[in-house]
Structure formats: structure tokens, C-alpha cells
Amino acid sequence: xxxxxxxxxxxxxxxxxxxxxxxxxxxxxxxxxxxxxxxxxxxxxxxxxxxxxxxxxxxxxxxxxxxxxxxxxxxxxxxxxxxxxxxxxxxxxxxxxxxxxxxxxxxxxxxxxxxxxxxxxxxxxxxxxxxxxxxxxxxxxxxxxxxxxxxxxxxxxxxxxxxxxxxxxxxxxxxxxxxxxxxxxxxxxxxxxxxxxxxxxxxxxxxxxxxxxxxxxxxxxxxxxxxxxxxxxxxxxxxxxxxxxxxxxxxxxxxxxxxxxxxxxxxxxxxxxxxxxxxxxxxxxxxxxxxxxxxxxxxxxxxxxxxxxxxxxxxxxxx
Amino acid sequence: xxxxxxxxxxxxxxxxxxxxxxxxxxxxxxxxxxxxxxxxxxxxxxxxxxxxxxxxxxxxxxxxxxxxxxxxxxxxxxxxxxxxxxxxxxxxxxxxxxxxxxxxxxxxxxxxxxxxxxxxxxxxxxxxxxxxxxxxxxxxxxxxxxxxxxxxxxxxxxxxxxxxxxxxxxxxxxxxxxxxxxxxxxxxxxxxxxxxxxxxxxxxxxxxxxxxxxxxxxxxxxxxxxxxxxxxxxxxxxxxxxxxxxxxxxxxxxxxxxxxxxxxxxxxxxxxxxxxxxxxxxxxxxxxxxxxxxxxxxxxxxxxxxxxxxxxxxxx
Numbered sequence: 001x002x003x004x005x006x007x008x009x010x011x012x013x014x015x016x017x018x019x020x021x022x023x024x025x026x027x028x029x030x031x032x033x034x035x036x037x038x039x040x041x042x043x044x045x046x047x048x049x050x051x052x053x054x055x056x057x058x059x060x061x062x063x064x065x066x067x068x069x070x071x072x073x074x075x076x077x078x079x080x081x082x083x084x085x086x087x088x089x090x091x092x093x094x095x096x097x098x099x100x101x102x103x104x105x106x107x108x109x110x111x112x113x114x115x116x117x118x119x120x121x122x123x124x125x126x127x128x129x130x131x132x133x134x135x136x137x138x139x140x141x142x143x144x145x146x147x148x149x150x151x152x153x154x155x156x157x158x159x160x161x162x163x164x165x166x167x168x169x170x171x172x173x174x175x176x177x178x179x180x181x182x183x184x185x186x187x188x189x190x191x192x193x194x195x196x197x198x199x200x201x202x203x204x205x206x207x208x209x210x211x212x213x214x215x216x217x218x219x220x221x222x223x224x225x226x227x228x229x230x231x232x233x234x235x236x237x238x239x240x241x242x243x244x245x246x247x248x249x250x251x252x253x254x255x256x257x258x259x260x261x262x263x264x265x266x267x268x269x270x271x272x273x274x275x276x277x278x279x280x281x282x283x284x285x286x287x288x289x290x291x292x293x294x295x296x297x298x299x300x301x302x303x304x305x306x307x308x309x310x311x312x313x314x315x316x317x318x319x
Numbered sequence: 320x321x322x323x324x325x326x327x328x329x330x331x332x333x334x335x336x337x338x339x340x341x342x343x344x345x346x347x348x349x350x351x352x353x354x355x356x357x358x359x360x361x362x363x364x365x366x367x368x369x370x371x372x373x374x375x376x377x378x379x380x381x382x383x384x385x386x387x388x389x390x391x392x393x394x395x396x397x398x399x400x401x402x403x404x405x406x407x408x409x410x411x412x413x414x415x416x417x418x419x420x421x422x423x424x425x426x427x428x429x430x431x432x433x434x435x436x437x438x439x440x441x442x443x444x445x446x447x448x449x450x451x452x453x454x455x456x457x458x459x460x461x462x463x464x465x466x467x468x469x470x471x472x473x474x475x476x477x478x479x480x481x482x483x484x485x486x487x488x489x490x491x492x493x494x495x496x497x498x499x500x501x502x503x504x505x506x507x508x509x510x511x512x513x514x515x516x517x518x519x520x521x522x523x524x525x526x527x528x529x530x531x532x533x534x535x536x537x538x539x540x541x542x543x544x545x546x547x548x549x550x551x552x553x554x555x556x557x558x559x560x561x562x563x564x565x566x567x568x569x570x571x572x573x574x575x576x577x578x579x580x581x582x583x584x585x586x587x588x589x590x591x592x593x594x595x596x597x598x599x600x601x602x603x604x605x606x607x608x609x610x611x612x613x614x615x616x617x618x619x620x621x622x623x624x625x626x627x628x629x630x631x632x633x634x635x
Contacts, residue, residue, distance in 0.1 A: 001526050029380060037584075042494070043466075043494035043495070043496050044465045044466065044492075044493070044617065045464055046494075094497065110634060141444075142367070143366045143367065144365075151380060166492075169491070169492075169520070170365065170366035170520055171365060171366070171520075171523070172364070172365030172366075172368070172535070172621050172630075173365075173626050173627050173630070174627055174630055174631060177581055177627060180581070180582065181581075181582075184565075184582050188565055198492070198493070198494050198495060198498075199521065200495065200523055201521075201522060201621075201623055204583050204584065205582070205583055205584060206584055207584050207585065214332075222583070222584055222585065223583075223584055224584070244357075247510065248508070251530050260499065260502070260503075260526060260527075261502075261506050261524055262526050262527050262545075263527060263529060263544060263545040263546060264529065264544060264545075264546060265546075296566070298523070300495050300499075300523060303495050304495060304496055304499060306356075307331070307496055
């Protein structure tokens, strides 16, 4: 198993965390190879944060085992903390400190040796595009620059595994793309990135995704694999006018299993291809124009489809 | 492309040349927009773009430095008090009381807006039903999940049956399941004829609006239907898988034909001026560097691609 540990940045086996009678994390297992960008998705309260806390050595599991950066989550939490970086959604920068003071502060916390400080500081400033702004107050930086500074401070001690919690919240699209560039540069140097997000645009950037729901891992795979495995049905995009009338009509058509508005289009989930004709006929009989095409599901469709399936299974298990 | 609505209804939100400065900072700069009755209009842009200031101007909370605005048939700046009973505003921070129950929060908002008692009970029933908060009537708001707090906030905002609804980043930090649930509620409001202005940083959410405006540095850069916006992207988008990926990206970025390259997991998205003309050029350059390419094909741009193309090329 030694070789496996060498290749894997994160290994989790049968991890459980129970708070009294509440099973927050329910026997989950997965591994993340070194240098991978792993996206960890799930609704609020699904067990995401609890899992990450256990991986970061902040919370002890009830049972199960795991390693992060080669260290045991049960017995070596302090070594784990020294070898991981963490960037929170709020960026946790001190707004009333200068750029340089923030870097010095985090270098101190993470125990960067004084001999390396200048080199690490220059690296951070350059990476963040802040070389000319050492003395600027952090509060004066744009959200995009703050994000890069926070990213740099999380990497100041050259960790092996970097945890990012909703890293792109509130950032404009261009800064977001540039930020992903930075993440790819970082993983190219062998750092493993573990990211949680509600942004499906971010999830698309990950090498692999794990979806957690009700404390269980309900899916694991690349974005393309997850989309290909979408079992919920066939997705139609329908151009129907007038739309509100179309919505009313579709409420009475059982073949339309799920109807969502997207701008001027309707997305309708059906079971079989032949249902599309039935739906269009029902619309046209009600004087609603209908043109449709079959579209591939988005990651959000996949995400919601998986959760609804898990809910159905739970209901059947109880019934 | 889907045909446009041909409603002849007057605008329920109208702003012309709206301007707000705080000292030297121009937060909203010559902003104009029009939203019809029953329409949902999305303001999309990064933090600090002016979305919240625009909402506060249109709800009469802030005075404008210049320009004019009409909402629900009232002059926003001259008839502010008359307008207020006809609008609802959901600010970014949930404005419900954590130490009151769901029912008490609804009651509080009903009193605040002077909803008559007889109407209040019927309205409360209606709101509990569509927000599915009925079973949690006696729960403290502080003990609700994020998605439920958001629905309760919306229900409170709707207690007085407003005609025009302003929602400032209503789904920030909310997971995709609650988000889709929330949008279902918004669509049922549209069917009742409510007009909605919503701001969001999420592009996939923007796709759900009838029309959207991209706002940056206080100015509207472009406004149209999501469909029409996609048609305004400069050039085409190609997706491909290439190994080794990093090297492929560097080679592509050097080519004059390439306007942009981004990594998406194991795929590269490449923006070119003309896919048909440029695809062989890309293939040739990659094979000359010994890079293996599979699955190169044209892909439909997302709104994010469109905005990046418009922003990076200096506007529309």
C-alpha cells in the first residue's frame, strides 16, 4: 500500500462522523491523486464542511481512516496542518494591513523560516500581480486582487494540498478565468487542489468531482463522465410561445416530468424520446407554438438529478 | 432563436440616465433600463459593479445624483412614499429576525406593511404553501437552513403583494437544489404578473432571466435576451482534448488565430475568429509539436464566454 500512499494526496476510507444521533458523514471513501483538482460538491448541510474539517485535522472522525499529504488524519493532525493550505470564501485577509503585512503575518503563522521569507514573499507578490503594491492597504484592492493575495498567502509555506472554499464568490468572469489559470499553474507544480463550490462554472474546471448528499458520496467522476451517466431522462429545450400558457398546459401533461424556464426557453425532462412528440402535440392543441431540440444536461441538471434519485431511494427504503 | 414576447404592456421599471456618485466615486453612471410587466430582468456583474446601488436607487432608499426613474407607475424620487407599498425589496443580507419564529416573522412584516387582518391570514396561507414553509411555522428563523431562510425572507417581502420585486443577489451562498426551488417560486410570481429585477454574480442563473444586462464599473455594457447575447460573441469556440495539455495550451496561445485559451478539466476551450478557417491551423500547429489531439469540435458559447469576449475586447 506504500506506493498508493505515494501517488495519492488524499485517501479516505469508510469515514464516519456522528454528532449524537445525527450521521453527518456516513461511510465515505475516495482518493485524490497528487496534482489533481478535485471538486467537492453538495448542498448546504450535506456533510461537506464536516468532511473537510476531518481532512484538515481539525475534527476527529468517529470511525474510518484516512491520510492527507501522507499523514494520518487520526494520529498526525499537526503534521497535516503544516502540509496543507486553506483559503476561505471570505479570503481572511486583514483589510487594515498592507499587502506586505498580510504576507508577513501568514508567513509567521505557517512558520516560514526567516531565511526563506524574502524569496517566498517575492514569489507571492509576483504570482498575485502585486509586485508594485507591497505598501497598498488591502482594503484598497479589487476583489480579484484580494483573491489572488489570499491564494498566495495560503501557499506561502509551499503546502502539498490546498483547500479552497468557494474561492471565486463575487469575482468578475475575467478574474475568475485568470484565477483558474493560477490554480492550473499550481497543480502543474504537483500541488493537489481540493475545492468546494456551488458554482457549476467552477465545477466544470475540475479534473474530477465528488458529490456528497445526506452524508453519503452519491457520485464520483470527471464532469464529462457525470454528464454521460445522467440517468434522469432526456432533456428537451422547447421554444414555446406564449410561454406562460405553455407552462399551464405542461402541468397537465404527465410525460413532462420536470419543467424549468430558462430565459425564453423551457427545459423539459422526459423519459423516452417519443414523449417529445406527445408534448408538442399537447402544446399545439392549446394554440401554443412549439419547436424543440434535445440538449445535453448541464452539471446543475446532473447534480439535481442525482439528489432527486437519492431522495427517491431513501423514500423507498422507508416505505 | 426563440421569438420575443409581443406584449404591449408599459414598463413597470424605467430608468433613464441614472447616476449616483459618492464623493469622487461614480457608483452608477448614466444607467438606463426598461422592464415590462411580468418580465424578469437580470443585472449581472462582479462585486462593486454597481448592482446594489442601482437597486437602492430604484427602491427610493438612495437619492440619485442625476437621472430619472419610474417604478410601478410612480416617480421614484418624487413619489417615493406612494411607491413603497407597491414594491418589495429583498436585500443581500437576510432581514428576518433569527429569534422570531417563521409565523412571527410573517406577522411582523404584515404589520409593518399595514396588511389588514382578514387579508393577512389568507396571504400567509398562500405564502406558506408556495414556500413550503408550513411545517416549520413554529420554528425559530435562526434554526432554518440557508435555503429556507432565503425563502422566508422572500415570503416576508411578498406579504403586502407588491407589483414590482427587487432581489439583490438572492441566491448567494445557496446550493443548486435550493436555488432551483427558489426560481420556481419566482416563475410563479411572474405568472401572476409581478415584475422582477434580480441581481446575480452567477452566469447560469442569468440564463434564466428574460433579459439581462451586464454591468461593470457602474455602466451597462450590454443588455439583451440571453439568446441574442450569445449571438453577439466575437468569433467561435472550439473544444478539444490534447496531451500533454499544458504544452498544447502554450502552443495555442502563441498562434495569431487564437483569441483565448482556457483549461476546463481535461478539455481546452479555444476562442478563434472563424472556426472553419482556423481549425486546420490549430491541428497543424499542435501536430508539429508532437501533441496528440482528439475530439476537436465547435461548441456553443455560454454566457460567461460571451461576457469575457465582450469585456476583453473593450465592450460591445
